[in-house]
Amino acid sequence: MSQKTGAIGLDYLRETRYSRESLRAEPLVQYPRSPLYKTYPPETQRLPLPAVPASFRRDFWQCVKERRSQRDYLEQAINLEELAGLLWASQGITAVQHHFAFRAAPSAGALYPVETYVAVHRVEEVPPGIWHFQVPQFALELVTPGDFRRSLVLAGLNQQFLGTAAVVFIWTGILGRSLWKYRQRAVRYLFLDAGHICGNLHLAATALGLGCCPVAAFFDAEVEALVHAQADEEVAVYLAAVGKLAK
């Protein structure tokens, strides 16, 4: 074990480095394994998502070139197909092989510790509220109905575009899905997974001509309260606002 520096981030990175010795060492703690999918009671309101239309195709290289963090949105709704496209491109199941349901973004060990919610402010056919993305059914599940624009602005250190966006993606982490395998190093992978997911979302939004901005500055506990995160198990990781842009 390396000498502690007193800076927790640095100490964490040092103490979770792989070395030939650490890989050989016997694990000291056994972590219970959390389920791959978060489930809600059967009476939860559900909204199936439509398939992603072929008309969404757009040149990949152009999207990479055009992608920018955009924060000025029009007061217009996005439609349900656009929301479905964004969810699919970020966390949709794209292949099933050998009992693994692989998703659009890579995940360490295909353990998928990142959970997706959307705060719907203005999406056609979707009532405003906090919705959970149910990955295997490609559906939304209503967590709490209502207008969460102000709560998100406040939770996001007063960043106003979290209220003017059409939808805000909220990603949490359920470390119990990956701690059993990667132990403390799982925290590194959780944030790498989230980066991949948000990268996909950002490019998908660009492909749809929508504006997107990642957000990591927020009050963690307030974000966790908004999605009713499971105590001691689920932590806020990342947000992204998406909205219509002026042409």
Ligand SMILES: Cc1cc2nc3c(=O)[nH]c(=O)nc-3n(C[C@H](O)[C@H](O)[C@H](O)COP(=O)(O)O)c2cc1C
């Ligand atoms: C991890 C991460 C956190 C970010 N957090 C915020 C944020 O809280 N607020 C914000 O306005 N932009 C945020 N951004 C967007 C950056 O400011 C933006 O990516 C950067 O200025 C580069 O611009 P570009 O994305 O247009 O290339 C974040 C980006 C990343 C990758």
